[in-house]
Each structure stands twice: as structure tokens, then as C-alpha cells.
Amino acid sequence: xxxxxxxxxxxxxxxxxxxxxxxxxxxxxxxxxxxxxxxxxxxxxxxxxxxxxxxxxxxxxxxxxxxxxxxxxxxxxxxxxxxxxxxxxxxxxxxxxxxxxxxxxxxxxxxxxxxxxxxxxxxxxxxxxxxxxxxxxxxxxxxxxxxxxxxxxxxxxxxxxxxxxxxxxxxxxxxxxxxxxxxxxxxxxxxxxxxxxxxxxxxxxxxxxxxxxxxxxxxxxxxxxxxxxxxxxxxxxxxxxxxxxxxxx
Amino acid sequence: xxxxxxxxxxxxxxxxxxxxxxxxxxxxxxxxxxxxxxxxxxxxxxxxxxxxxxxxxxxxxxxxxxxxxxxxxxxxxxxxxxxxxxxxxxxxxxxxxxxxxxxxxxxxxxxxxxxxxxxxxxxxxxxxxxxxxxxxxxxxxxxxxxxxxxxxxxxxxxxxxxxxxxxxxxxxxxxxxxxxxxxxxxxxxxxxxxxxxxxxxxxxxxxxxxxxxxxxxxxxxxxxxxxxxxxxxxxxxxxxxxxxxxxxxxxxxxxxxxxxxxx
Amino acid sequence: xxxxxxxxxxxxxxxxxxxxxxxxxxxxxxxxxxxxxxxxxxxxxxxxxxxxxxxxxxxxxxxxxxxxxxxxxxxxxxxxxxxxxxxxxxxxxxxxxxxxxxxxxxxxxxxxxxxxxxxxxxxxxxxxxxxxxxxxxxxxxxxxxxxxxxxxxxxxxxxxxxxxxxxxxxxxxxxxxxxxxxxxxxxxxxxxxxxxxxxxxxxxxxxxxxxxxxxxxxxxxxxxxxxxxxxxxxxxxxxxxxxxxxxxxxxxxxxxxxxxxxxxxxxxxxxxxxxxxxxxxxxxxxxxxxxxxxxxxxxxxxxxxxxxxxxxxxxxxxxxxxxxxxxxxxxxxxxxxxxxxxxxxxxxx
Numbered sequence: 044x045x046x047x048x049x050x051x052x053x054x055x056x057x058x059x060x061x062x063x064x065x066x067x068x069x070x071x072x073x074x075x076x077x078x079x080x081x082x083x084x085x086x087x088x089x090x091x092x093x094x095x096x097x098x099x100x101x102x103x104x105x106x107x108x109x110x111x112x113x114x115x116x117x118x119x120x121x122x123x124x125x126x127x128x129x130x131x132x133x134x135x136x137x138x139x140x141x142x143x144x145x146x147x148x149x150x151x152x153x154x155x156x157x158x159x160x161x162x163x164x165x166x167x168x169x170x171x172x173x174x175x176x177x178x179x180x181x182x183x184x185x186x187x188x189x190x191x192x193x194x195x196x197x198x199x200x201x202x203x204x205x206x207x208x209x210x211x212x213x214x215x216x217x218x219x220x221x222x223x224x225x226x227x228x229x230x231x232x233x234x235x236x237x238x239x240x241x242x243x244x245x246x247x248x249x250x251x252x253x254x255x256x257x258x259x260x261x262x263x264x265x266x267x268x269x270x271x272x273x274x275x276x277x278x279x280x281x282x283x284x285x286x287x288x289x290x291x292x
Numbered sequence: 293x294x295x296x297x298x299x300x301x302x303x304x305x306x307x308x309x310x311x312x313x314x315x316x317x318x319x320x321x322x323x324x325x326x327x328x329x330x331x332x333x334x335x336x337x338x339x340x341x342x343x344x345x346x347x348x349x350x351x352x353x354x355x356x357x358x359x360x361x362x363x364x365x366x367x368x369x370x371x372x373x374x375x376x377x378x379x380x381x382x383x384x385x386x387x388x389x390x391x392x393x394x395x396x397x398x399x400x401x402x403x404x405x406x407x408x409x410x411x412x413x414x415x416x417x418x419x420x421x422x423x424x425x426x427x428x429x430x431x432x433x434x435x436x437x438x439x440x441x442x443x444x445x446x447x448x449x450x451x452x453x454x455x456x457x458x459x460x461x462x463x464x465x466x467x468x469x470x471x472x473x474x475x476x477x478x479x480x481x482x483x484x485x486x487x488x489x490x491x492x493x494x495x496x497x498x499x500x501x502x503x504x505x506x507x508x509x510x511x512x513x514x515x516x517x518x519x520x521x522x523x524x525x526x527x528x529x530x531x532x533x534x535x536x537x538x539x540x541x542x543x544x545x546x547x548x549x550x551x552x553x554x555x
Numbered sequence: 556x557x558x559x560x561x562x563x564x565x566x567x568x569x570x571x572x573x574x575x576x577x578x579x580x581x582x583x584x585x586x587x588x589x590x591x592x593x594x595x596x597x598x599x600x601x602x603x604x605x606x607x608x609x610x611x612x613x614x615x616x617x618x619x620x621x622x623x624x625x626x627x628x629x630x631x632x633x634x635x636x637x638x639x640x641x642x643x644x645x646x647x648x649x650x651x652x653x654x655x656x657x658x659x660x661x662x663x664x665x666x667x668x669x670x671x672x673x674x675x676x677x678x679x680x681x682x683x684x685x686x687x688x689x690x691x692x693x694x695x696x697x698x699x700x701x702x703x704x705x706x707x708x709x710x711x712x713x714x715x716x717x718x719x720x721x722x723x724x725x726x727x728x729x730x731x732x733x734x735x736x737x738x739x740x741x742x743x744x745x746x747x748x749x750x751x752x753x754x755x756x757x758x759x760x761x762x763x764x765x766x767x768x769x770x771x772x773x774x775x776x777x778x779x780x781x782x783x784x785x786x787x788x789x790x791x792x793x794x795x796x797x798x799x800x801x802x803x804x805x806x807x808x809x810x811x812x813x814x815x816x817x818x819x820x821x822x823x824x825x826x827x828x829x830x831x832x833x834x835x836x837x838x839x840x841x842x843x844x845x846x847x848x849x850x851x852x853x854x855x856x857x858x859x860x861x862x863x864x865x866x867x868x869x870x871x872x873x874x875x876x877x878x879x880x881x882x883x884x885x886x887x888x889x890x891x892x893x894x895x896x897x898x899x900x901x902x903x904x
Contacts, residue, residue, distance in 0.1 A: 108523040115526075176423075181506065183523035204423045205505025206512070208519060212502070219397070220406035221422050458642035460629040461601050462656040462707050472655075476646040 072267035073101045073119065075110045077126035079150070079186075079210060080254070082234045083287035084124070090283060091274050098267050106209055107185065114139055114259065121262030122271055124254060127185035131255045141265060144255035147275045148289040151229045151249060152189055154242040155217045162223045164242055167197040170224060178213050178222040181206030186213075189250045190226035196250075214239060228252065230288040251290070322530055322537075330531040339508055340532060343517040344539060350425060350513060351493040354432035355440075358489045359482075361433075362440040366485075367470070369441065370448035388438045395434055396502025403430065403503075427504030428511050432493035440489035447481025448474075487544075494540060558711060558743050562599060562609035562619070569595055571606075571767040582737055582744035584758030584775075586751060588786050592767040593747040594639070597713045600745060601636050602629035613711060613743075630659075632711070635704030639715040639747075641696045643688035649699050650675065650684040656707025674702035678732070694725035701736065710742040716749050730756050731903050755779070755795060755823045756902035763787045779825070793900075794826040794870050805901055808868045812894070813843040816901035825900035828861065828873035833882060834891040842893040849889045853879075860884070864892065 076084045081104045088100045103110070107126045114120060114134060124147070125131045131144045156164050162175060170177050179201060180187030187206065194201040204222065207213045213225040218238040232241040256275060258268045274280045281291055334340045365384070369377055387395055403410040403421050414420045421427040455477065459469045475482070497515040504511045506520070514536045521528040557578050564571040571592045577583045585593050598604040599611060602618065605626060611619040618627045635656070643652050653671035658664065675681050678698045688696060697720065704712065717733060718726055734757055737744050748754040754761055755775055762772040765786050771778055778787065779795035798807035800822040805812045807824050816822070832838075838845065848866030855861075860879050862872045872892065874884075882890065 106523075112522065112526055178505070181520055181523070183520050203507070205507050206520070207506065208501055215397075215502075216505075219400050219404055221400060221404050454638070454640070454642050455644050457603050457629070458636065458638060459644070459655065459659075461603070461632075461634055461636035461713075462659060462703065463630045463633070464655070464659040465630055468659055473644060 069264065070097060070267070071099045071101055072121050072264055072271050073103070073262065074122040074124065074268075074271060075103050075105070075114065075118070075120050076124040077107045077110070077254070078104050079126055079228055079231060080104070080124055083230065083284050083289065086283050086287070087275065087280060090279060091271060094274060094279075095267075095270055098270065100271065108183075114261065117261060119261050119263060120259050121264050121268035122256060123259055124256040124275075126252065126254060127188075128253055128255055129185070131257060134257070134259075139260050141258040141260050141262070141268075144257035145272065145276065146253045146292040147256045147272075147280075148254040148284050149292060150252040150254065150289055151244075152186070152193055152226050152252075153229045153232055153244055155214055155225045155227045155232055155235075155239050156223065156242060157217060157220060158237060158240050160240050160242060164224050166242070167194055167199050167244060170194065170226075171199045171202075175223040176204050176221070177202060178205050178207055178216045178225045179203040180210050180213055180226075181208060184209060185252060186210040186226075186228060189252055193226065193244065193250050228288075233288040253292070254289075319537075322534060325526070326530050326534055327527045330527060331534050334528070334531045334535055340517065340535065342509055343512050343514050343532075344535065346425065346428070346509070346512065347494060347514040347536070348539070350428040350432055351490055351496075353429045354436055354493040354496075355486055355490040357429065357433045358437045358440040358493070359486060362437050362444060362485070362489075363482075366441050366444035366448055369445045384438050384441050386438075387435050392435060392496065392498025393502050396431060396499040399431060399434060399499065399503040403427075422503060423505045423507065423511060425504075425510050428500050428513060431499040431503040432496045435496055435499050436489035436493040439492050440485045443485035443488055444478075444482060447478055447485070451478060451481075491540070494536075557614070558600065558745065559610070559612050560596075560600070562606040562611055562621070564595070564599065564604065564606045566604070569767065571595055571599070573599075573764075573767070573769055575762060575769055575772065577743050577745055579743060580741065581760065582746055582758045584746045584748045584754035584761045585764050586748050586754050586761055587764035589749075591764040591786075593749075593764055594715055595767075596764065597636070597715050597745065597747055600632075600711070601634055601713055602627060602632055633707075633709050634711040634713060635707060635709035637700050637704045637712070637714040637717050639717075639719055641688070641700040641720065643691075643696060643699060643703070645688055648685050648687060649680065649691070652688065652699060653702045653706050656703060660707050670706050671702070674706045675699075678702055692725075693721045694729055697721050697729060698732070701733065705736065705740065712737075712740055712742060712744045714744065714746045716747055716753075718753050719749055733757060734903060751793060752825060752900050752902055755793075755825055755900070775823075794828065796824045796868075798822055798824050800901060803896070805899070810846060810868045812899055813896045814899045814901050815896050816899075818901060818903055820903065823900075823902045825902075826870065826894060827898065827900075828871045830894060830898035831870065831872035832893045833862070833872060833874060833878070834893070835882060837891050838893060843896060844894045844899075845891060847889055847891050850884060850886050853884060853886065864890075 084102055088102055091100055107130050110123065111130050111134060114123060115137065123134070134140055135144065154164055154167070154170070156162065164175070169175070179190045182188055182191060191201045207216065210227045210231050213227050214231050214235050216222040217225050218235060229241065232239060256272055258265055258272065262268055285291070369381055371377065390398070400407060400422065402408050403413070405411065405414055405420055405422070410420060421430055451474065455473050456469050459473045464472070495515055497519060500511070500513060501516055506512050506516045514532065518529050518532045518536070521532050557576060560573050560575045562571065562573055569592060573596060585596060587593050595604055599606055599619070606619050606621050608621045610617060610621070613632070617625045618632060619625065644655065647655070650668065650671050653674055654667040657667035657670045662670065672681070672684070675684055678701070680695060680698055680702070683691060683695060683699070688699065691699060697717065718729055721729055730753065737757060746754070746757055758775055760773060761775050761778045763770050763778065763786065771787055776795050779793045796807040798805050800816055800818045800820060802819070803814055803816060805814050805816065805822055805824050812824070846867060848864040850862055851865040852863035853860060859873050860876060862874060862884060864870050864872065870892070
């Protein structure tokens with residue numbers, strides 16, 4: 044009777060690895076994608092399966108810097124879709140890329156407010172108003188960097204009550220009512236739906252985020268990876284990205 | 293029986309070695325990769341010092357708050373079993389199970405500007421917790437409180453009640469008994485409870501960044517600074533982490549007599 | 556001023572139904588086998604256990620009126636409890652332990668310490684004042700525990716096997732000291748004793764507790780002379796005398812008994828019935844305690860025979876049925892009795 048708990052422990056240890064069985068390496072295409080691509084890539088994957096039914100697409104989403112760290116530490120990944128070119132260039136400099144990166148999409152920024160825009164935010168100049176709680180992504184996050192560039196171009200000194208760790212966190216702050224306004228990607232706002240309102244930024248002061256994708260050295264299925272990158276840039280792939288608010292490259 | 297006893301002893305020793313190695317190897321990894329020049333430079337950077345001091349201030353305040361709120365709760369929970377106590381114990385365990393980021397969202401829903409209580413706070417006192425150091429303390433306390441309560445409760449349950457009975461027969465009131473008999477006898481457990489809750493508060497990231505925000509000087513504690521540094525490259529993050537590890541280890545060494553009494 | 560109990564209590568295996576009265580200025584010893592409920596009885600009086608039914612009153616004041624009735628907290632019962640395991644506060648000095656009672660009962664810090672010092676002085680423990688309890692010997696801890704129980708000026712003193720945690724060498728002296736302090740204590744004394752000699756030495760009356768019931772209560776000599784139960788006859792059924800001792804010789808009745816005691820003055824003498832040897836002829840050699848007496852009664856009791864003798868010292872011997880046949884025991888028959896000096900219990904009185 045005394046060995047009961049021990050046996051249970053062993054059984055759990057033996058059973059655990061069974062939960063993580065994955066596809067065979069030859070048919071699996073493992074893709075790392077920036078978190079802002081979550082909704083669009085999930086839709087893309089469904090379409091890709093129709094085109095290439097024999098390939099098993101495995102998507103991992105996280106903040107771009109986290110993905111870069113994992114790739115640098117040797118994660119076996121075939122394709123990497125980054126939210127900015129800086130991070131991709133770093134990997135290229137370290138010889139982690141099998142082929143040069145290609146930009147497959149662009150993204151625009153917009154001002155985000157509560158539904159109905161109760162505080163009457165009309166443009167970037169309003170983000171200087173003392174009576175508004177404004178949050179931006181941190182300067183180390185691509186979207187945060189773009190937002191700050193955008194504000195400076197418009198002659199507004201950027202100020203943020205909190206340097207959020209991601210664009211998603213900016214959207215959540217506004218959606219929960221903690222902040223009055225922020226700056227986020229158009230695509231994020233589209234995904235957030237009715238929880239927030241997007242205020243477009245005048246064309247004159249638009250900075251476009253560019254999303255590069257590349258085939259990685261560490262991957263074991265370059266053929267499958269190439270097929271996915273080609274699909275991203277195909278008419279069908281671009282149409283799906285456009286549905287989610289992305290601009291073509 | 294004797295032979296199997298020796299076999300078990302070998303297994304036990306092997307497991308001890310594996311456990312020590314398991315804890316040691318990641319630390320060695322950090323130390324091996326550490327840009328030592330950068331570590332020394334980091335300690336002198338004002339924003340690092342600022343984050344470090346903020347971390348220490350907030351984690352100590354959160355620990356004190358957890359002890360203040362947690363001790364009476366632990367006493368109550370250590371009382372005779374009842375359904376209410378079981379339910380409250382589940383409630384206490386909840387922040388340990390919740391992903392910290394979810395804890396942060398939950399705190400916003402309660403104490404945020406539009407939260408259940410937060411709206412009242414802002415309207416009545418013009419004071420909101422998010423984006424302030426108080427918010428950091430509240431977030432850290434929320435995740436650290438269970439560690440304090442459950443550790444203290446365990447000690448309270450296992451305590452020797454005989455001296456308390458003796459004190460009662462000598463004419464001591466419950467408050468006197470707690471102050472002069474129970475708490476002094478419980479010091480090792482309370483120290484352990486303070487230690488684990490402080491450690492949890494010091495390393496707190498998810499709930500803090502979600503609830504309090506991330507701004508240098510007021511809400512950017514060391515873990516948040518480490519995370520921000522991670523965006524630009526792991527070396528800086530490692531350097532900052534090592535500063536945090538070194539400072540906490542230093543405090544542990546200084547306080548070891550209180551926290552790990554050698555019997 | 557007296558303590559009266561008329562109570563019932565059931566907790567798991569514990570089943571107490573006790574009626575008992577302790578008079579002012581009296582020491583009542585509760586004896587009984589392990590698990591009889593002796594300690595529980597003290598806990599009931601102390602308020603550490605609540606009764607289910609009945610009443611516990613001290614001086615006419617209701618302390619415990621049973622479930623949902625009045626209940627006076629232990630702190631308000633003005634008692635001193637000497638625990639079997641002493642229960643000194645490990646993190647306090649000896650002085651602070653003794654000063655605890657007076658302090659929590661409202662004395663100033665200085666007064667409490669002065670009282671504690673006085674008690675330590677009367678027990679010869681001044682030198683231990685700054686020690687922690689862990690540094691004390693068993694005998695010292697017992698004395699400190701007694702001082703702590705008495706320093707709060709209780710009206711009721713509860714002693715749970717006060718000498719059981721003390722080694723045999725310290726026991727005699729401690730017993731004598733305890734007896735003096737009990738005599739000096741004006742209130743009610745309730746004592747639990749596992750060792751019958753402690754009860755004999757310290758108590759005025761004995762209550763025999765078995766299975767949670769009082770099976771016999773009476774003066775010490777009465778209970779010892781006429782044990783009313785299995786346990787009492789086995790452990791309590793001693794020959795008990797009050798006599799005077801001068802060195803090794805104790806005079807009881809009209810007989811001088813040689814003992815191994817070194818006491819002087821009034822003593823309680825106990826002789827176990829089984830330690831008495833019976834002979835038809837005067838035994839060879841020279842047993843020091845040897846006399847001739849007539850059988851005046853025979854009681855079969857639990858497989859053995861209790862033989863009552865008259866003569867210079869009324870005494871009861873216990874023998875096997877085989878010995879009864881061998882010796883041809885019958886009322887009126889005269890026999891020789893011998894007792895070894897080492898078998899005679901002597902305690903100061």
C-alpha cells in the first residue's frame with residue numbers, strides 16, 4: 044500500500060510524453076510567427092492545408108524577440124515570420140537564415156479608444172492632452188518604436204503612462220477602460236472587434252510596419268517551408284492577409 | 293528487507309543529486325553566458341539602480357502587507373474544519389494557480405478605473421492603483437499572499453498547543469497567548485512564510501505588468517526591466533537578472549540566521 | 556469553598572460520568588489505571604475540556620453548565636495547573652515562566668518578577684532564573700512548573716502526576732517538598748497520581764477512577780484497607796499505616812518495623828499484601844520483621860486469597876489458593892509473618 048503514491052507518480056511520468064506526440068519530421072512544417080499574426084496565420088493555415096494536404100503545418104506564436112531568442116538557442120524551426128526587419132536582420136547577421144528574407148505584408152497604425160470614442164480623440168495631436176491617459180507599447184517593441192516615430196513626425200512629444208510589453212496589451216488597457224487612448228496596429232484593432240474603436244491616422248503621417256519571412260537553417264523541411272512562404276505571397280495568401288487588415292508588400 | 297533498504301538508499305542519493313543538478317545547471321547557464329563587463333556596468337546604470345530599489349521597496353511592502361492580512365487569515369484557517377474554511381482555502385490557493393497575467397487582468401477588473409471597487413476609489417479619493425507603485429505592491433501582494441497564508445497555516449496547524457493551554461490556565465487571554473506564546477514559538481515558520489512570499493513578490497512579473505503597468509521609476513521593477521531588456525537581446529537581460537539574483541542572495545545570506553535556523 | 560463535579564462527557568473513546576466533591580483545604584488524589592480518565596478529569600476542572608451535561612462548580616460559582624450552558628474560560632478560573640509534562644514556555648527564561656501568571660493576572664512587571672523570585676527562592680532555584688527550560692533537569696523543571704502554578708495565587712491547584720517525569724533519585728526529596736507546599740496552600744488541591752505511594756504521601760482522600768467512573772472514594776486508610784475494585788485491590792489494596800519513624804525503624808501500632816528509610820517524624824507506611832510471607836513455624840535465619848498473629852478473616856478475591864490478621868498489627872496478606880491448602884489456612888489459626896525491610900514503603904507525612 045505504501046508504494047501506491049510512488050507507482051502513481053511513475054505512471055504520470057510515463058504517461059506525460061504521450062501527450063506531446065507530433066507529426067513526422069518529413070511532413071511537418073514548423074512556423075514561428077509574431078503574435079500580431081495570430082489571427083491571420085491561423086486562417087492561412089486552414090487554407091494552406093487545402094492546397095498542400097500532405098504537409099502538417101505547426102504554428103507557434105509569441106512576441107518576436109522571444110521567437111528570436113528561441114531560434115538563437117537552436118529551436119528546430121523551418122519558417123520565421125517576424126513583425127519587424129530589425130530582428131530578422133539580426134538573425135541574418137548570425138547566419139541563421141537559409142535564404143534571404145522577403146517582405147510578405149505591411150501594417151498600419153491607428154489610434155485606439157473606447158467604443159464610441161467618449162473622450163473625443165480626433166488625431167495624434169490629441170494624444171498630448173493632459174486629461175487623457177495614453178499608453179504605448181514600449182520602445183523595445185516594434186509597434187512601440189513606430190508609434191513614437193509617428194508621434195514625433197506629427198510634432199507630438201510621446202508620453203505613455205506605461206510601456207506595454209505588446210500591442211495586444213495596449214489594446215487591452217483601452218478595452219478595460221484603464222487607458223483612454225493608445226496606438227496599435229490596424230490588424231489588432233480589427234481582431235479586437237467591438238471592444239474598442241479605431242481612429243484612423245491621417246495619411247500624411249503614416250509609418251508602415253513591414254513583415255519579413257525567411258527560411259531558417261535549423262529547419263529539417265526546407266521544401267515544406269518554401270511551399271508555405273510561396274503560399275504566403277500567392278494571391279490566395281495575400282487575400283487572406285488583406286481580410287485581416289494587412290497591406291500587400 | 294535490508295537489501296531493498298540499501299537499494300532505496302541509493303535511489304534516494306541519486307535523486308538528491310539529480311535535484312541539485314536540475315537547480316544548478318540553469319544557474320550555471322546564466323553565469324556562463326553572462327557578459328561580466330555588462331553586469332558591472334549595469335549596476336552603475338541609474339535606471340537599473342532605480343528598478344532595483346523599486347523592486348526591493350515594493351516587494352518588502354507587499355510582503356509586509358501579505359503578513360498583515362495573511363496572519364489573521366492563517367489563524368482563522370487553522371481553526372476547526374468547516375465548509376466555509378475549505379471554500380476560503382480554495383480562494384486563497386487561487387492566485388497560485390492563476391497565470392499571473394490573468395491575476396493582473398482580474399485585479400484590473402476589481403481595482404481598475406472601471407473595476408468593481410476601483411471606480412469607487414477613483415471617484416471618492418481621486419486615486420487609482422494602476423500606473424502607480426501602490427499598484428505594484430497590490431499586484432505583488434495578491435500573488436504572494438497565498439504563499440504566506442498557506443505556509444503560516446501549516447505551521448499553525450502543526451504547532452504544539454500544550455504551552456497555549458498552560459498559558460490559559462495561568463490566566464492569559466487569547467490575545468496574550470498569541471502574542472507571548474504562539475507567535476514566538478512560530479518564528480521559524482513565520483520566517484519561512486515571509487521568505488517565500490517575499491521571493492514570490494520580488495520575482496513577480498505578469499500580474500505587475502498587466503495591472504500596474506511598466507514605467508521606469510514608478511512601476512518598472514527588475515523583472516519588468518529584465519523583460520524589456522530581453523527584447524533587445526538576452527545579454528543585457530542576463531546581466532540584469534544576475535544583479536537581481538546577487539542582491540537577493542546577499543539578503544538571504546545576511547538573514548540566514550532568521551530564515552534557516554541551524555538546529 | 557469547595558469544588559463539586561456532577562458531569563458527563565463523551566469524546567471518542569473517552570467516556571466520563573463523575574460525581575465528586577473536594578472540600579476546602581483538602582488534597583484529593585485521583586488514582587486509576589491508564590486511560591481511566593484521570594487527566595481528562597483535571598482538564599474538565601481546568602476548562603480545557605467542556606462537559607456535555609451536568610455542572611462543575613467552585614465555591615458555588617458555576618464553571619461549566621454543560622453544552623450550551625455557562626462556561627467559564629480557563630483564564631477566569633483562578634487555578635494553577637501543574638502538568639505532567641511541565642509545559643514550561645521554551646522561549647522564556649525560568650523567571651519569566653514563573654512571572655507569567657502574576658503578570659497576566661494584572662500585576663505590574665516589577666511585582667510579577669518579585670513574586671516569581673520569591674517562589675524561586677523558596678524552591679532553591681534562584682540560580683536558574685535566567686536559564687531556558689531546556690537547560691533544566693527533570694526535578695528542576697518540576698519545581699519551576701510548581702512555582703509557576705502557585706505564583707498566580709490560584710484558589711484551586713491541579714496536579715497531574717507531579718512526580719512521574721522525575722527520576723527515582725530525586726523523587727523522595729521532591730515528594731517531601733511538594734507535600735510542604737501543598738500544606739501551605741490554602742485552596743483546594745486535586746492531584747492525579749499513577750503511583751499509589753505519591754497518593755498516600757500527599758493526599759487526605761483518594762478517589763479511584765476506572766473506566767471514567769469513580770468506583771471508590773474515601774480517606775486514604777479506608778480505601779487502602781478496603782479496596783472496592785480490581786484495580787484498587789491490585790494496586791491500591793495496600794496495608795497502610797500512619798506511624799512515627801526514627802531512622803530505619805518505623806513504629807506502627809505496637810510493632811517496630813525495620814525499613815530502609817532515613818526519615819524522622821510522622822510517616823505513612825505501606826506494605827503490599829503480596830510481599831508478606833507466611834510460615835507455620837518460626838522461619839530459620841533471622842528475618843528482622845517477623846511476628847506471630849492469628850487469622851481473623853479470609854476473602855477470596857479475583858483468584859487469590861486475602862488473609863486478614865489480627866494481633867499487634869492488623870494486616871492483610873495475599874496468597875495463592877495452593878498456599879491456602881498447604882498452610883491449612885482457617886480463621887483462628889496462628890501463623891508467622893515476615894516482611895523484608897526493602898518491601899516496606901515509607902513516606903513523610
